[in-house]
Amino acid sequence: MKVFRIVLSCILAFVIFISFPPNAWAFCGFYVAKADAKLYNQASQVVLARDENRTILTMANDYQGNVKDFAIVVPVPVAIQKEQVRIGDAKVIERLDAFSAPRLVEYFDSDPCQLEEAEQDLRFFSTGSALNGAVAQRSSDTALGVTVESKFNVGEYEILILSAKESNGLATWLKQNGYRIPKGANQLLQPYIRQQMKFFVAKVNLAEFNRSGYQNLRPLMIAYESPKFMLPIRLGTINSTSEQDLIVYVLSPKGQAEVTNYRTVKVPSGDEIPPFVKNEFSDFYKAMFQNSYTKEGKKTAFLEYAWDMGSCDPCSAEPLTVEELKKAGVFWLKPDEGSNAFISRIHVRYTRDKFPEDLMFQATANREQFQGRYVLRHPFKGSMTCQAGEQYKKSLAKRFDREGETLAKLTGWKIQDIRQKMDLAQTQTEPFWRNIWQEGN
Template structure:
């Protein structure tokens, strides 16, 4: 059976005689209340000459190539800000502990009687990708069609596809091939952009449960408000790494297309087999912004001298002066004369 690797919103399959791993996956989702777009970029490594990526979608999808500049813009906007924070007492690396200075669409419908279990609603070539858009009313039929057309699914994935078939979802099957003949799939693949109707934002994750290794999901969500997953779906609690308004220019502005609030999420799945559904996204209670801050610690100085040293020196001077004044005061204190000597009492 061909192994499968999680791709967040899909499954990557390849020839069992070859190796292929997903080193990094980045996805951006835009939702405007009526439609959804997903742009996904994969960084892969191995010696596979071809592979396939299978992704379920709730409605008929349009597939185009994505903008490579989008993820650079997202990285820039969500990067942590660096701030300097002074500290009073010296720490490791500060004098005197160290010398010098350092630091560093249409929805799917039931098929009429006699219609094929799998329908091809579109097929196109997009750069290095051979994209087929499919409908299926039976997971076994979908599996058979994919095998005939070169997309071999690993055992057990038909069970994972069944919930999507039951909900009459459709599929995007993408054949991946290197740009040059005889080459292998490696490096950053061109991003793909999927657009489909959706009255609620969803990020398909169920197929990722077939992953063999722990998975990490990085997800950017663009909407009118700050968003969050409804549940952890079998992973650790999702972590917000950025939330806030974004500019309307550049690659990010073009993708946002009017949706100006960006939420960046990161989630770990130590045991992918525990994934039990798809991420359904919802609006949070407030649009409170958030951005990570990295503090660079700096010893507090005045005129190049550590404040702690000036303070300690000042205190020492005060103590010395006080001691001198005390000694001086004692020296100047008058000595009281001894009391007169009294003789014996008179005799009566």
């Protein structure tokens, strides 16, 4: 009977949903919190918009140090000309992050004695802050088998495209030109040189940066054509043994993207967890991710979101507009054809020893949608005098137990601690005035 009522209230909600176009809430559940990329201390964000052999790569730049020390060296499959490089919009990456972040949804049990409309609540949370980067300075020289394929300025960046004949020459060249490359980089540069890859070297033009008036460095976008669908991660692990987080947003006209040389696993999703998690969602997600990561042997990539960019349910942020998609590098959109783009949010936590090889990707025809989504169900708290109410109360104890165990399993948190928190949350009774005075927003 109880189930029937819940279902019925969902159907009612659905009727409302289709009659009146919704804003930020959706079918039978309300988005309340998201676990976005700001959660992690060392998270790089990359957008890969790819169709056939064409790629537009956007690298988010959340470098926190002194901009004059900023420089990056990125192996790229082909030589890049000035018109192939653009400054991206950091807001678009934030939008992609917000749109695809794992989310918390909440449901409110209806009065088992009286069928009522579910109440609604809508709140947004986010936590943490982030960074990343490499190092360098400046000067000039030639020879050593290094060729400067092109040299240009884009926005606040000074960009060099280098090709090299051998790694020691390249390393020496970089050092002579004031780039402080980490020890051990020579060996790592060689495989890229031998694969005929070029090196995209960027640093900041301070005068331009000051003139631009921006607080932070803006993302760099590179367009190129190559059958190589990969991201070089090895250079980033040269002198670091710590875990690094990389969030890749793959945009494709086909379907889900996956890593081809490591397993791609979906994050646990759809579980019902105790309502108190609402106030500590970011802790929950971090613990859950770490737990899944460890369980999978620290060597898998995680799929956090896979969705057609035209819609979302529930939405943690509005879908990107066609204009925003274009800013994210989606180049295949034609006028009047809508937004034919499928997003896959792939979260890789990598270390030198578990991820020896660069990441290789493929876009598959898989249009199955997936989201990291966690469900809170608030029990009905009003007075219940009917028999169904008694049964409902009895069923709650079992449900709480189940939710607590699920949470312990997902996060590795101690079940005693969880039970304590749940008891605390349960015994807190609502002040009598809540009935008429809603909490201020």
